[in-house]
Amino acid sequence: MRIYRANNYQELSRKAANIISAQVIIKPNCVLGLATGSSPIGTYKQLIEWYNKGDLDFSEVKTVNLDEYRGLGKESDQSYVYFMHHNLFDHINIKPENINIPDGKNPDAVAECARYDKVIEDVGGIDIQLLGIGRNGHIGFNEPGSAFEKNTHCVDLTESTIEANKRFFASIDEVPRQAYTMGIRSIMHAKQVLLIASGEDKAEAIYKSFWGPVTPEVPASVLQLHPNVVLVADDAALSLVK
Numbered sequence: 459m460r461i462y463r464a465n466n467y468q469e470l471s472r473k474a475a476n477i478i479s480a481q482v483i484i485k486p487n488c489v490l491g492l493a494t495g496s497s498p499i500g501t502y503k504q505l506i507e508w509y510n511k512g513d514l515d516f517s518e519v520k521t522v523n524l525d526e527y528r529g530l531g532k533e534s535d536q537s538y539v540y541f542m543h544h545n546l547f548d549h550i551n552i553k554p555e556n557i558n559i560p561d562g563k564n565p566d567a568v569a570e571c572a573r574y575d576k577v578i579e580d581v582g583g584i585d586i587q588l589l590g591i592g593r594n595g596h597i598g599f600n601e602p603g604s605a606f607e608k609n610t611h612c613v614d615l616t617e618s619t620i621e622a623n624k625r626f627f628a629s630i631d632e633v634p635r636q637a638y639t640m641g642i643r644s645i646m647h648a649k650q651v652l653l654i655a656s657g658e659d660k661a662e663a664i665y666k667s668f669w670g671p672v673t674p675e676v677p678a679s680v681l682q683l684h685p686n687v688v689l690v691a692d693d694a695a696l697s698l699v700k
């Protein structure tokens with residue numbers, strides 16, 4: 459694993475965007491695995507800036523997003539499909555048909571999860587997977603549990619995640635209780651994983667994930683077994699690491 463320590467969020471975002479743009483330049487038809495949450499917003503802003511300068515071309519890039527709240531669709535400004543359009547896709551020249559996100563509006567969980575696994579297979583796997591991390595060590599919406607869930611699945615969100623994500627909703631009651639998420643197998647099959655973490659509230663998750671035992675109780679810890687992980691984190695997120 460390679461670790462880049464950043465002094466602040468801006469530096470972290472620039473470094474993450476650097477790594478992603480290197481991928482886009484080297485392989486213009488690459489598959490980017492993308493994430494939501496507050497962590498990647500700065501990275502996406504930086505990519506948009508470089509795109510506007512003419513340094514990046516997304517016309518052949520394909521994307522697969524990690525997850526989506528079950529029940530939410532693009533008409534909801536809390537959905538991840540809305541987030542991705544608002545924070546990235548609407549500002550770059552990606553083709554709509556090259557964008558893939560689990561369909562939160564599909565009530566048939568079994569069918570939707572199977573469809574999404576097929577989507578990941580059909581794009582030929584992920585070249586670089588961007589990840590944030592939950593305070594409890596979740597990646598995507600792979601929550602702590604007794605086993606690593608391999609494939610795309612419908613997950614019951616934990617109290618800790620509902621609590622952490624309520625800031626995006628009018629009230630905690632509006633936070634969906636379930637989500638569709640890419641499984642650990644797809645994340646682990648990505649050729650490269652880029653995990654970004656900012657702030658002190660991520661310090662424990664980062665410490666346990668990369669310096670603790672590999673356990674489904676801390677889902678991100680499985681990344682210790684991945685051959686090509688880059689961790690970009692600021693001082694606060696690395697504060698428990700000696």
Ligand code: GLP
Pocket residue numbers: 493494495496497498524525589590591592593596597598599619623
């Ligand atoms: C959500 C997303 C994750 C994300 C996490 C952390 O639960 N499903 O993909 O990593 O939030 O979000 P933030 O970056 O806002 O702390």
